[in-house]
Amino acid sequence: MIVRRASLAWLRSKGWGVRNLHDAVVALGLALPGRLTPMSYVTLLRSACADPDIMKQPGGSFPVPALKATLASLGLGMTGRKAQLVERLVNALREVGAPPGEPPADDGGCDGEELQVETDIANTSKVRAFAARADAAWQEHSSDGAQVLLDALEDFVDGEEADVRAEQEALLQLNAGVNPPDVLLESACPAGLARISQQDAAGVIARSAASMHASAQAAGQQERRADRLDPTQRCVHDRVLQWAQAGATDPLRVLLLGTAGTGKSEVVKAIVASLESCLGTGSVIRCAHTGVAAFNMGAGAETINSVFNLGSAMADTASIDALVDKLALARLLIIDEISMVGSEKFFQVSDRLDLVTRVLRERRRRAAGASNGDGAPQAHGFGALGVLLVGDFGQVPPIGDASLLLSAKGQSRRAAAGQRLFRSFTDVVRLRRIYRQKGPSPYKDSTLRLRDGAMTLHDYSLWCGHDVSAVPHDRPLRRALETDALWLTTENKKVGERNGAKLARHSEANGAPVFAFDAVHSDPRAEKRPPDEFYQLRTKVHLSVGAPVLLTSNLLWELRVVRFGLMNGARGRVVGIVMDAAPPALPAYVVVDFPEYCGAPFWPEHPTWVPVPPIRRQSKKARSLERVQLPLRLSWSLTVHKAQGLTCPSGVCLDLSTSGPRSAAASPGPRARADRKSHHRRCLSSDASDGEVLGGPLGADTVQ
């Protein structure tokens, strides 16, 4: 077991994943192993190369091109004669799973204390020595220390929670240290603030829901909203309104496309206002894939999962009835961020609405005293509701589900059904005028080309003029970018480095102690599992009063809070920490000022302050494992994925480096869109027209 773990660590230290080993096996023309694990591939390769003499024979088992291909897939040198190639391959494979003592000796001992210190390893070159030492320690003593070391080693090579470790590393420079022992617990709590209980919080959230409902009813601004729309935007609005005025019986299928800032949300708000006055309150369901986008849609919108209860199997009558009651008045469904909705999820939504419509029909028949209904499925899907899809397929695609743009061929049955449904959207409108950045700007066109992976040399020179590192540190612009702008990067580790360093500096400049809160686990096995498995709850959260933070949950106090501006992606600043025991024990809650919070106040004198308690999450993979932690993370820096959909009025710095020297560019626009280069790379022209009606039939070409 221990040899296997050390071998795996060694494999990873060489950058050999299953993929490399698989390529090597294929290149040598070997049959795949029964179990596709790194060690089974290695075993196969080693046994195939067990007799190097065979390979050395001219025309022997492995011809030179196959050997070269094998070496290339393992990242090893490919030059030399056959004998040299064979020797290189055999030597490399021998090193994997080498018996204890064979790798370079290390003079370190294996007592627990020293091993604890060594768990801070951060240097790839040390990995091999660690593996060997841990292996030897295990053989000699079976000590816990060896286990500690191996766990640390696995963490390191796995790259799990790289941001947390980088944060820790950066905080090591802190003079006062993390969780200073002499700090009084109450010192982090804002003076005179009344304590909030679970019951108080639930009451505030219920009041928020009631007041939001009333304010949505009182809106009544449809005329003004629709009047403001440009002709292309108006065309979408009018199409939907005419459908509603004609009785909302046709299966309306409209796809509204447009890059960031073209006014899609504006159109949606106008449609909602007009429809609610025509068909009544509750006639429009608004939802989006992420909480941030749902909140941007306006009061009442929720995430798709929450609206359709997609997390539940809906196996019992009570949950079906609750869903039916919630959606009973709905006539139109609006889904924003459609590029992020996968085909399976799209089908599930349609399926749930079919279910709702079937139950409603059945209820009506029963009320009318008729006998059993036919329960016939809906011919057009979506429970015969009208559907408006909104988004930009140049933005982030679905994760773990097939894009709606893919061909249905080769997809799962449900994904293929989702894609067929998508193809029924034949009313297609694309908005082209960008309203968010006012006036002419070369950046408007350039960002579109950047989005489409179609940058020109001119674009490159343009963006070089925004190199942060070229701005002297004493300039106000540089200071503003360093302190206020959000720094985006593609690597968790770099996010952790910056957040840790900023927190250390913030702490020293303001005399604010840094606290590290450890997650509580139901079982030691849960400790090593990555945050993704627990809906982004991390093993350790570093905080300080005054630090900017990101909320990573759509639920607080076990209630849904997206519609009040509290969602996975909401940004705020810590104003206090209410602790009952010394950290690393979790606090009762952290008080965060969320400027966009629009629910009822928790504290009347501070309407945007919200108590954020630790939350409990089951593992997605092993239901018996649970983690309890604060759903917060530092947010001086974020990965581009985490920043999807955020609006950043103080600007954005994009750190494009992956390793080596830093190169950062400041964005002129306020919107931090993690636009990915899509697989559709047509460059959009940005002419004076506001958009175009593309009509149907819909194909991949129409939805660039």
Ligand SMILES: Nc1ncnc2c1ncn2[C@@H]1O[C@H](COP(=O)(O)OP(=O)(O)OP(=O)(O)O)[C@@H](O)[C@H]1O
């Ligand atoms: N017809 C219009 N006239 C004037 N301003 C408009 C118009 N349409 C939209 N805007 C303004 O443009 C800005 C961006 O609009 P909106 O947020 O609706 O764009 P979007 O396409 O939804 O962007 P994103 O995809 O980034 O969410 C808003 O400030 C909005 O008020």
